[in-house]
Amino acid sequence: MGEKVWRIGLIGFGNVGQGFVRILASKKEVLYDRYKFRYKLVAIADPVKGSVYDPEGLDEKKLIELIEKEGNIKSYPRGKKDIDSLTVCRSGDIDIVVEVTPTNVETGEPGLTHIREALKHGKHVVTSNKGPIALAYPELKRLADEKGVMLRFEGTVLSGTPSLNLSLEAMAGVDINKIEGIVNGTTNFILTKMEEGMSYEEALKEAQRLGYAEADPTADVEGWDAAVKAVILANVVMGGEITIKDVEREGITKITLEDVKDALKNGQRIKLIARVIKEDNKVRASVKPERISLSHPLANVMGATNALTFYTDHLGPVTIIGPGAGRVETGQAILTDILAIHRYSS
Amino acid sequence: MGEKVWRIGLIGFGNVGQGFVRILASKKEVLYDRYKFRYKLVAIADPVKGSVYDPEGLDEKKLIELIEKEGNIKSYPRGKKDIDSLTVCRSGDIDIVVEVTPTNVETGEPGLTHIREALKHGKHVVTSNKGPIALAYPELKRLADEKGVMLRFEGTVLSGTPSLNLSLEAMAGVDINKIEGIVNGTTNFILTKMEEGMSYEEALKEAQRLGYAEADPTADVEGWDAAVKAVILANVVMGGEITIKDVEREGITKITLEDVKDALKNGQRIKLIARVIKEDNKVRASVKPERISLSHPLANVMGATNALTFYTDHLGPVTIIGPGAGRVETGQAILTDILAIHRYSS
Numbered sequence: 001m002g003e004k005v006w007r008i009g010l011i012g013f014g015n016v017g018q019g020f021v022r023i024l025a026s027k028k029e030v031l032y033d034r035y036k037f038r039y040k041l042v043a044i045a046d047p048v049k050g051s052v053y054d055p056e057g058l059d060e061k062k063l064i065e066l067i068e069k070e071g072n073i074k075s076y077p078r079g080k081k082d083i084d085s086l087t088v089c090r091s092g093d094i095d096i097v098v099e100v101t102p103t104n105v106e107t108g109e110p111g112l113t114h115i116r117e118a119l120k121h122g123k124h125v126v127t128s129n130k131g132p133i134a135l136a137y138p139e140l141k142r143l144a145d146e147k148g149v150m151l152r153f154e155g156t157v158l159s160g161t162p163s164l165n166l167s168l169e170a171m172a173g174v175d176i177n178k179i180e181g182i183v184n185g186t187t188n189f190i191l192t193k194m195e196e197g198m199s200y201e202e203a204l205k206e207a208q209r210l211g212y213a214e215a216d217p218t219a220d221v222e223g224w225d226a227a228v229k230a231v232i233l234a235n236v237v238m239g240g241e242i243t244i245k246d247v248e249r250e251g252i253t254k255i256t257l258e259d260v261k262d263a264l265k266n267g268q269r270i271k272l273i274a275r276v277i278k279e280d281n282k283v284r285a286s287v288k289p290e291r292i293s294l295s296h297p298l299a300n301v302m303g304a305t306n307a308l309t310f311y312t313d314h315l316g317p318v319t320i321i322g323p324g325a326g327r328v329e330t331g332q333a334i335l336t337d338i339l340a341i342h343r344y345s346s
Numbered sequence: 347m348g349e350k351v352w353r354i355g356l357i358g359f360g361n362v363g364q365g366f367v368r369i370l371a372s373k374k375e376v377l378y379d380r381y382k383f384r385y386k387l388v389a390i391a392d393p394v395k396g397s398v399y400d401p402e403g404l405d406e407k408k409l410i411e412l413i414e415k416e417g418n419i420k421s422y423p424r425g426k427k428d429i430d431s432l433t434v435c436r437s438g439d440i441d442i443v444v445e446v447t448p449t450n451v452e453t454g455e456p457g458l459t460h461i462r463e464a465l466k467h468g469k470h471v472v473t474s475n476k477g478p479i480a481l482a483y484p485e486l487k488r489l490a491d492e493k494g495v496m497l498r499f500e501g502t503v504l505s506g507t508p509s510l511n512l513s514l515e516a517m518a519g520v521d522i523n524k525i526e527g528i529v530n531g532t533t534n535f536i537l538t539k540m541e542e543g544m545s546y547e548e549a550l551k552e553a554q555r556l557g558y559a560e561a562d563p564t565a566d567v568e569g570w571d572a573a574v575k576a577v578i579l580a581n582v583v584m585g586g587e588i589t590i591k592d593v594e595r596e597g598i599t600k601i602t603l604e605d606v607k608d609a610l611k612n613g614q615r616i617k618l619i620a621r622v623i624k625e626d627n628k629v630r631a632s633v634k635p636e637r638i639s640l641s642h643p644l645a646n647v648m649g650a651t652n653a654l655t656f657y658t659d660h661l662g663p664v665t666i667i668g669p670g671a672g673r674v675e676t677g678q679a680i681l682t683d684i685l686a687i688h689r690y691s692s
Contacts, residue, residue, distance in 0.1 A: 154516075161661060316669055322661055340518065
């Protein structure tokens, strides 16, 4: 009861993994005082940044210092260095596997294998990796249930802004028949800048300059990222069984400055809306640019901010607005999920 | 594991109690299919609507039918009729006490005694009664912890729209240093109507006609109701120890149509803002009408809708928008809290 020391293994030490370790480094005492949460981060496995295992627990401050100074953790002064990710998934010395490798929405790998192995070995899994959840949620959920462990992935939709934990737990008992949202910050930023007068091309460049958009912006501007999140919401929140191919998808690349101005003239705004609808027990999803009225709950969500509106039977529409990405924001989602595992085990 | 049958006792069968029983009546099968939640509602105690205890479980549909036809449940065909509320709190036959008697913010009674007794007797308590929580949260929380039971009260702030479960659980791990909100639907409705051109008096009459405002509207328009919610947020979410007397409070009765128009002319809107701030480990709360910019996260919350913005360290501002009152909406909060108790016990 509160005195368990959770042993955490981290797979992936890119942005999200670093964001998570930064939070741990700054909150160790608070987490014990407030939640009676005790842990040791015992392993990190990343083929580029370096891997290390120390059953005594790694020093989060030292890890961050090395990343900042050297760009990797290869010179971490203690522990065993040649540990690989599958060993972390299978280790008898780890209770919770945090899987934060990059998303691949076609194969789900390497995350899918990591998550499957960790669950099979009776470990709780926390992830922000959208690929495995979008591709294999029903299978992974069944596996977790069979093994009596939790699979949590708040960070896959809206980073640390509660979306899954909000709809599945904080509103448990409602029926949700529709979800609408702005679930991609890059495109919302571009549309916001266009409203300020920039052309699509200028706005995209600005997004790239600020690090919101990748050099190849296809995943964002063609709606793929939003479509993956729609799949997760459809399957996890609304009990659907759809794949990304089932999502009716249109990006924002054809939106012109004239379209944006014309919408405004008519008291509307163009937003890239992800929508999931349940009708006659069938779940459908779409992602497309739409003109919405300025009084629509999502109309005033500007810049890189994200939002979701859940249409419910007993509460009507409930809207949450917050960040949709970011390394600390997603690291926060990982922490929230771990604290949930801790609460449910206390 | 899922096969426990929760035995529920309901104290108070007014609007919220009826809303809760209506939801149970319509969702019994869903609650089992989706959450493996099984229950029997074994007792209702209400000095006006009637009381009944049946260890075999009451029939929710019959109860609603009687309320609709006869205005009370005195002719319920089975069970023991002379049960009183304290017996429900102390009964060895009940696991969860649902306390939904009317709020009294001066004494907290009769809810405070009910909750204290139920906790002392080792029962989980779920309530939407603001009085006891605003007056005695630290004491009641300690008592619940001592007894190893849960005290949950999502319905005290924003009815079923997640506010406490959102900030304490779905965002566990963040630090919240400020909360701003529109937490009273009646005053927000009046201000919305004034923006449409009604005088304060006309808007108040319209609110009374629609059932949003009481014949004596003091609790709403003078900011008392919002102040109580600010106290709950301050003490529960931000670790404060304040009372309603500590809340800097100003109502909307002095707002004129001219004020509303003048604000609009300047790109602003007048809203009754509840605010809780933590500075230097000291928690302060206020409720007062303020001019906020149209781009403020709360500016577009219109009519009887409520909203809260949590200012956090890792996520920045996170805003939730939804209903703030209503019998089914608050009944939903009760259900969500009971399902949480079930989840944590599974």
